[in-house]
Amino acid sequence: MDEQPESTRRASSLARGSNRGRLVEVLRRQGPLPRVELARSTGLSFPAISAITSRLMAEDLLCEAETDTGTAPPWSDDADEEDSDGLNGRRRGRPAVLLTMNPEFGRIITVSLRMNLIETLIADFSGSGVAQSRLTLATRALDAGGLCQLVAAQIDAMLVQTATPRDRLLGIGIALQGIVNADTGRLLWSPALSVTDVDLAKPLREAFGVEVVMTNDAVAVALALAAAEPALAQGLSATIMVGHGVGMGVVVDGEARWGAGSEIGHVKLAPNGPQCRCGQRGCVEAYLADYALYRDARTFVDLPPAVSQQPSEAQMALLRQRALGGDPRFEQLFQQAGHALAEAVAATISVLRPNHVILAGPGLQAFDMMRHAYEERLEQAVLPWLLKSTAIYLRPCESTAIVDGMVRRTLRVVDRNHMETTE
Template sequence: MDEQPEPPRRASSVARGSNRGRLVEVLRRQGPLPRVELARSTGLSFAAISAITSRLIAEELLCEAETDAGAATSWPDDTDEEDADGPNGRRRGRPAVLLTLNPEFGRIIAVSLRMNLIETLIADFSGSGLAQSRLALTTRALDADALCDLMIAQIDAMLDATATPRHRLLGIGIALQGIVNADTGRHLWSPALSVTDIDLAKPMRQAFGVEVVMANDAVAVALALAAAEPALAQGLSATIMVGHGVGMGVVVDGEARWGAGAGSEIGHVKLA
């Protein structure tokens, strides 16, 4: 596997499953929250939340949102006399400072490649979509080079449409209708393409200098739903997609059950 140079970008250093990652996922799912609610939602201690959020603010991943005047902080250190209980048992403490993801920290590109359609979306760091394109064409007529050139051109168009400098691009995700080798991210077969066993991620890495991940589209949707709905990240859940064939993504405790290689692929079953 070729060694890739360090991409010239701002690395977020937010690893999925880490305490930092858990905090970011909660904010992306629930929106702006005070530190006390972040502690409750993540299960982390107040001290841990204070330390992590301070670092993330210094790194510009987080910023302060408008103060929620209707909520008062119950942070353990807020022991001033003005924080005593008021009428009706409501706390009269200082208004809670809401923390939110800094949308300008970076941008993410998502590409969906399926039969006769390529969709490209760019989102800010908070997960809000900024621009989207739909390109209808005969995908099976494309060879590997033409397909990669087309995807690169679509991504460039998204960056231009949103005035996003390349160093603000944090990563690219590709969802492919078909079989993807989970160990290498290599495309093995797709009903949407006539070419097989090609690496679609490497040209993207070379063109943009960022991390590129690729997955079966049903698995990608299953992971997205599990991230958006915490209940789906507990235990076993499955997502079935019906379109040009049938595909299924399986998630166990918030993680995709890939199997060995393409072992989890059970879709595209022909019916008489």
């Protein structure tokens, strides 16, 4: 029997890897499914699904999930025999076998680094969180070496806390506030740090021997929101995150694009406007971010000083409480913030023409105080037909959405590495 040409064998291998990837992607998005539903969702034949799932189960990547007999179809899909009703692989009276990602296959760790805060989460292979920690410290006091050592120490501590052996760690995800080169794993600039152009990925990769995935924190939030609401994963979605700073993450059909994130917060509104942390003046962020609102409010009311000019969550809650007292100076402050937010949305719609714009982040807890100014300016700043073509959502999520989204980003890379390994 003649051997297949090398090009044919290589194409066949790539196709198998692609099919494995499609199957795993469906399970990640939809949760546990029977084989027959996997066939429908992937477009693969039932025999192909049976072969792929058998192989993935032998590799411990997949396992059987507990069956909810109240909702599962009343047949088994794990046999190819034809019953008396002519239904191949569907034996009446037996619940379907649901397949899912095997949570015990391994674990990943994600780290969110923002101003004066490091959050760490360890998750199993199904994406479920196992343990989480928060460490407050003066991040701008760290040099490059101290930063790498600190992140490595947080990862080590999480492994010890959960009794996870190092050889069970599959990947590390790092979400950073600022400008990131996701391809090289370098942090180019962050308001949370005094150092620039730091290579975080290489030392972590060498220390733990696993893939290190890096991205901007707004991208991570965009992924978390798209996963929570599947409708937001259809088409192009732009998530504008408002909190410590102002950034944007873009998701196309549920996948992150432009891993570095968009610096929408540094679009200039006025050349002689208020000071921005980037060193320039008049940026969107200089009117809208937490530090800008708190800084400007302290010029006319008595508020406690913020560490490194970054107010805590409690201090921002205090500011919002004081703003409800009817002081017209607060009204003007939040009116300017609403105008800045509208300009950011207008630029996003005009340039990207997204299907969805999601306004997210803890800074949106004050949106009611910005709403009137925001809506008024947005109608002025965008062509009416463009504005109507984009759906805008308000999702004032907590900071934990960053590590949740980073779990999905990291698992996607881990999946790709495992799915491309075929015989």
